[in-house]
Amino acid sequence: MLKRLLLLLVLATPVHAVQPDEVLSDPGLEARARQISQVLRCPVCQGENIDESNAGVSRDLRLAVRERLVAGDSDAQVIDYIKDRFGEYVLFEPERRGANLILYWIGPAVLVVALGGIFLWLRGRRREEEPVPVLSAEEEARLKDLLKD
Incomplete structure (x- = not known):
């Protein structure tokens, strides 16, 4: 029973939020889109990139990234395009x-x-720290007398 529940939880967890209709037909462009999507933060989620986020704005950003790549933009141009519209907050590692x-x-x-x-x-x-004072001969003799008793 526990194994089935664990299997259900594992299978129900999506690996990526990218929908099948978002995937580009060119595997090279799709790989670049995924790479860019992993360095861009979702504006409404906390600490989640747009590749993994299920938020609507993340879907729009993923589509915008793919549109810019199909249009022939470089990775840096795509990131700058998104950053210009949403600010530096969308970068996981600010400049x-x-x-x-x-x-x-x-x-x-x-x-x-x-x-x-x-x-x-x-x-x-x-x-x-003050050094420990040294006993005089008279004080040592008196100490020895006290210890003998």
Whole structure:
């Protein structure tokens, strides 16, 4: 019973949301369309590319990608076409320029500053530790007398 339920769940899960009527007859163009669709984010879904999304806007974007490829556009031109209409949000990996460059470097910069601060703090703590005072001969003799008792 459990095996049948598991098999039903596996078979019911779609591998891709691409519908049969969207598939191009040229396998080379279809492969390019799939590749482009996997780097474009669905504008209404969170963290899902348009190749896997079942949203209506994703279907429209998949069709637009295929139309642009059939028209002879390069992959970069297709991505730019979609980006111009929906903004940089549709790119899973935003371009590394302008304000995005700050976002790419702020994480490593904060890490370096934090590690430097920890290093300096630990180094400063070592200096603050006072050395243990050495006992004088009189104090050592008194200590020995106390320990004998």
